[in-house]
Amino acid sequence: MTDTTTRRIAKDALYDGFATIGRALAAGRRAEIVELLAQGERSVEQVARELDQSVANTSHHLRTLARAGLVGSQRSGTHVRYRLASDDVLELWAAVRRVAAAQLEGFDELATGYLGARDEVEVVDRDEVLDRLARGEVLLVDVRPVAEYAAGHLPGAISVPPDRLELLDDLPADRDVVAYCRGPYCVYADDAVRRLHRLGRRAMRLEDGLPEWRRANGPIAVGG
Template sequence: MGDRAAKDALYAGFAEVAKALASGRRAEIADVLAQGERSVDEIAEEIGQTVANTSHHLRAMARAGILTTRRDGTRIFYALAGDRVGELWSALQDVAATHVAGLEKLAAAYLGDRDGVEVIDREELTRRLERGEVVVLDVRPEA
């Protein structure tokens, strides 16, 4: 059947990733980093926290393997550790929106009126770009 200790360690590893996103601040950091690489200072400003508090969260997320780091001089830049981490974040949002009561109202209060906002997939976006119907504007800060 397998070794109980190995199974426990396996599931503890899964839980470590879940714990890395198990706070509102860390979820917000994941959302910021889903938009692209950022420095600690940029993330702290974006989420309205001190650099020290933000660094604490970033270290925990990096230890869990969901973030990568890059050093440029004295600055450290963080990014999601791959597309699968971004997909995990997206799936988590979808599950929460479907199963957490009241989340839609909170999202509406934060995001405002979204009537007229059309959700399209990547393929449809590509078609519209090719037809010249849309313009994609990259507003990420320069690295």
């Protein structure tokens, strides 16, 4: 065998290695898992419930992700807690989302199908929110399950869990509302903003979710 063919084989093997990272993200259910674990660690059963998948299948997917090095796990008593392996994975996932949003044919239809028409939902970015918060112009609303709120939220944010959106109706009416949730493709904040609009209030969503906020070293408050 010539030297160039052995190099060829080694090169193919190396790039097959890179490809296992791609393959790990090549299934929709696994993509959902990554997005979910970006929120914090979960047990297999928690993941399965949130994805509407069988526990066996979920475990299988988690193993695939673990083999590719994207997630790690840790036994804690009878449960096994899974989490993203590192912040690199978070950035990889953000890069995937960015490319999909910018380049993927038909992506807008998919996003609208899940999130609803988004042109009616005003978006504000990190800096603007910090700015207007400091001036006391806005009310921050965290639209995620209480457990996630407790694990960390934006300072001053009020918890309005997605299954209790009626709490929005009693919010003090003196300020505009900025809602945020898990990330740019999380429905909760959109639902909240639309409900507030129907009440005749001014409301918008934060561009980022909590993981992006944390990743950008935004201030975080913990607890109840």
